[in-house]
Amino acid sequence: MKRYFSLTLITTAILAGCATTSITSDDVAKGYNSIQADEIAKHVKVLASDEFGGRAPSSEGEKLTLDYLTKEFTALGFEPGNGDSFFQEVPLVSLEADSDMVLNIGGKDYQYKKDMVMGSSRISAQEGIENSELVFVGYGVNAPEYNWNDYEGLDVKGKTVVMLVNDPGFATKDPNLFTGDAMTYYGRWTYKYEEASRQGAAGAIIIHETAPASYPWSVVENSWSGEQFGFVKDNNNIDRVAVEGWVTVDVAKELFTKAGLDFDTAKAEAAKGAYHVDMGDLAATVNVKNTIKKSVSYNFIATLPGSKTPDEHIIYSAHWDHLGTDENRKGDQIYNGAHDNATGTAGMIEVAEAFTKLGKRPDRSMTFLAVTAEEQGLLGSKYYAANPVIPANKTVANINMDSLNLLGKVKDISVVGIGKSQMDELLATAAKEQGRTVSGDPKPSSGGYYRSDHFAFANMGVPAMYAGGGSEAFDEETANYRKRMSLVLRGCYHQPCDRYRDEWDLSGAVQDLQLFYKVGFDISQQSQWPTWNENSEFQRK
Incomplete structure (x- = not known):
């Protein structure tokens, strides 16, 4: 009815x-x-x-x-x-990186999808970094309005920057830091690669963690592999870093240990204020071969x-x-x-x-x-x-x-x-007429x-x-349905x-x-x- x-x-x-x-x-x-x-x-x-x-x-x-x-x-x-x-x-333009690649850091090869996902936004058949020094740049943020610059006093030309996902407000939950628990654009992966490019870095690597990213590693595997689309530009995106990608948090912890650093300690320091630190003698090498289709x-x-x-x-x-x-x-x-x-x-x-x-x-x-x-x-x-x-x-x-x-009728409505x-x-006002808040x-x-x-x-x-x-939930029956269906749908974001x-x-x-x-x-x-x-x-x- x-x-x-x-x-x-x-x-x-x-x-x-x-x-x-x-x-x-x-x-x-x-x-x-x-x-x-x-x-x-x-x-x-x-x-x-x-x-x-x-x-x-x-x-x-x-x-x-x-x-x-x-x-x-x-x-x-x-x-x-x-x-x-x-x-x-x-x-x-679509760029599809050849999956037959390895990321070598500190004499160890890290495997595509299992440990890392790398690619290039440059419209080029082949891009790469060779023995590019690693620098941890905290959250990779340059935000004058928040008096925060992880790159201050740092020259990253030719180097590969390693960054945390999200922004410092998420880490501290301090409402006076950025916007507290609510992510700003500075926390987005798009911004981090853009800023690394502006700073002149050769490569940019984001450390994946499920909570601050808000999705599991499987989303990185599926979303950043295969064809990656971008705009056709006259400069063929040469102003972007040569290589950009992700590593798992387990890989990151291993790399920090090799560099004589403690990941958790560095992460905590990065949330206190603008922060960067060289990662010892660690250097990265990876070659990205692209299939290009306009x-x-x-x-x-x-x-x-x-x-x-x-x-x-x-x-x-x-x-x-x-x-x-x-x-x-x-x-x-x-x-x-x-x-x-x-x-x-x-x-x-x-x-x-x-x-x-x-x-x-x-x-x-x-x-x-x-x-x-x-x-x-x-x-x-x-x-x-x-x-x-x-x-x-x-x-x-x-x-x-x-x-x-x-998941059925609800008594409220969420506003992002x-x-x-x-x-x-x-x-x-309209929600009130539905009896919702x-x-x-x-x-x-x-x-x-x-x-x-x-x-x-x-x-x-x-x-x-x-x-x-x-x-x-609107009623108990809906509440029970929501629990059942949530289990069915769990993990299906960006999955078959x-x-x-x-x-x-x-x-x-x-x-x-x-x-x-x-x-x-x-x-x-x-x-x-x-x-x-x-x-x-x-x-x-």
Whole structure:
């Protein structure tokens, strides 16, 4: 049975309007209640099917995905969002490192995937480091606003820097250090390689630890091996370090011992303040042989033009891509990416359909953007931000959908990066109408606000919301289901076991999508644009 929803946050103009052409609360409820679990499941089954092969960029799976999105949005009456096209071309280059490599340090060979994963972002057939001195640079952070520089007084040209993952705030839990337990962008692997490159290092190695990384070593194995996508640049990325990669914490401890250092002691010192130390006579040698392929992938963009101010857009985003197929893997070779992110892509279709149930179009345009190459470092959204189809000063807000709730209804809703913008208040008001509360960031230490496609919009100055799920089960039956399903899904992030399951309870995903629809509608009708909070690092440019 469809449950109809009492909608209270309708704009003053709508509440006061008596004309039959106005959007009524009943109209909004039709869209709200059109979002259904069986429809979400239908889309996920297709997108995460073996036929789509894991939806890797520039693959047959991409073509199938884009064809599916085009068919669905055309049927809904949406218009191409990029002129007369649904697509935005994203030039990419893929680099696949030959797995037949070893990392030699201190006379010992460390094995690919088992001990380390190395690669190069340079668009070059072969890169490497030879007898490159190792320097431990703590967290590898240069952050003037936090009065922190692990590279201060250090010349790393020709050397290989070794770094901890995350940032000092996570290690100390001190709320006055960086942002305490909540990871900043300085804790992300992308930043660490970028800063090492700026410092002129030859190589950059991150020490993997599960808790501060927020994922196990198996994710490093699968995500940083195989094809790695990047942008085509005139300089062929020669400004990047020659070699970048990861080692396990066990390898790191062994190396520190060889260098006459204690890993735990050095780690503790690194959390106290800017820190670096030479690693004795240890030097690294590794050769990376790349197979290079240049290709074009696509962002998908569709628009439902607004009735009053069509040049102002609320943008919903989700990434359509996943890790593709690994033909060198034994057993199941397809990374179907059902949860991550066929669910978000399916949810985007459902929210889009809800807006077509209103009878009249919202005042502002509703635009849906499915981006490519998120799994490769948010490349599709980064490219969009650098080449926006809709200018930032015409983009009112962004609502991002990545990995929807599979664990049933909840009494709360989690907000990643809570406290950054007025989007939280709009969400809280809509959630209250569902009898739910906003519970905040479920895992601030993972730096989730810097790890999905809304981050590109935030960098553009556009208030961006990334929310979903929660921790407080709706009832005892749901609580028991959540325990059982959590065990089933454990360890499936970026693994072949991330596939569609009939036993999923998508009622929680329906709850969240209804909120995203409601928040977007409210923004579309209000005269004021959402703003960033004063304490946010993001502001309108």
